Amino acid sequence: MVTLSIIKADTGGFVGHSAVHPDMLAAGQDALSSAVADGLLLDGKVGHCGDDLSLIMTHEHGADAEEVHSFAWDVFLRTTEIAKGLGLYGAGQDLLSDAFSGNLRGMGPGYAELEFTERPSEPVVCFLADKTEPGAWNLPLYKMFADPFNTAGLVIDAKMHAGFRFEVYDLYEEKRIWFDCPREIYEMLMFIGAPARYVIHSVESKTLHEQAVATSTQRLSLIAGKYVGKDDPVMIVRCQSGLPALGEVLEPFAFAYTAGGCMRGSHHAPMMPVSVNDAHPARFDGPPRVVALGFQVHQGKLIGPRDLFDDPSFDRARAQTNEVMDYLRRHGPFEPHRLPLEDLEYTTMADLEKLLADRWQSMPEAAVPAPR
Ligand code: 13P
Ligand code: 13P
Ligand code: MG
Ligand code: MG
Ligand code: MG
Ligand code: MG
Structure with missing residues (x-):
């Protein structure tokens, strides 16, 4: 069985929310290549759309695997640092949690994973x-x-x-x-x-x-x-x-x-x-x-x-x-x-509801629909 995982996050936009900076893409690809060399992944390629960086990975650990999710989290921490160094917009935008625990559920990054026999x-x-x-x-x-x-x-x-x-x-x-x-x-x-x-x-x-x-x-x-x-x-x-x-x-x-x-x-x-x-x-x-x-x-x-x-x-x-x-x-x-x-x-x-609360009045009699 092989698992294909796409794990993605916006860790900073270049410029505004329009793109991922090339330095972040390069860091992502380096990390993926190292993870292949280390045997964690079978293969890995970065992808991007707008300001979102995707890690496209094949491996044998199944869906929701701690080692794959924590690897992705670490990559996103690294690209966040690059984004901060360049003053990019919304550095670390999608990282909603301070610490990784087990898998990425509820932490901000999105993921789609599919396990199959090739x-x-x-x-x-x-x-x-x-x-x-x-x-x-x-x-x-x-x-x-x-x-x-x-x-x-x-x-x-x-x-x-x-x-x-x-x-x-x-x-x-x-x-x-x-x-x-x-x-x-x-x-x-x-x-x-x-x-x-x-x-x-x-x-x-x-x-x-x-x-x-x-x-x-x-x-x-x-x-x-x-x-x-x-x-x-x-x-x-x-x-x-x-x-x-x-x-x-x-x-x-x-x-x-x-x-x-x-x-x-x-x-x-x-x-x-x-x-x-x-x-x-x-x-x-x-x-x-x-x-x-x-x-x-x-x-x-x-x-x-x-x-x-x-x-x-x-x-x-x-x-x-x-x-x-x-x-x-x-x-x-x-x-x-x-x-x-x-x-x-x-x-x-x-805010408006609070601000305007005492300015709302009842409609004039004639405009109120008759009770049925
Ligand atoms: P992103 O989720 O791509 O960062 O977009 C945020 C936004 O509000 C664009 O106007
Ligand atoms: P082929 O005959 O080229 O394999 O194409 C089959 C097919 O899936 C076309 O939609
Ligand atoms: Mg977004
Ligand atoms: Mg953004
Ligand atoms: Mg986006
Ligand atoms: Mg609706």
């Missing part, structure tokens, strides 16, 4: 996003694994015909449930259509009994109890041979669907699929970006990455993103650009 050919895609929340993966995952208008294999591949099981987390209540699709797609959509609360955590094939997907599902604001930056989630998707083909896995991103995030984590904005070179959200701290790094996992090694959205066939999605961004931006502080009150990451409402 197939003769094992194509995987590591998706990294910035300026959005984990529910941003719900719509594309639904399309990849449950929508025959996206994924031809659901109709014409005998190994996919039985469908997939989706594991969905309720992040508010800390509960989870499995949905059996296609039988329960309507039930599941009722929940995953509300992505601020319900988030797809994993997907497995009913025919192969193999896990195909792992996502990071941490909500930083729910951990910290206040806004400390957006979650900027990651996701692993295995492809081909009874799972969606590579092109079926990428296809949902040809549509610029909107997600919560962007400026101050508090706006709906369209997801822009981009090459690694363009993964630097700037306009209104957005639009949210997603990169797709393709690897062939071979004998535990990460052969790649291929920068899969560095492809003119996603140009229209990018153009659509810019159009939708223009349209939404013209709403300024109005919904639906601004998130509804309960989902705002920043708010002055609590």
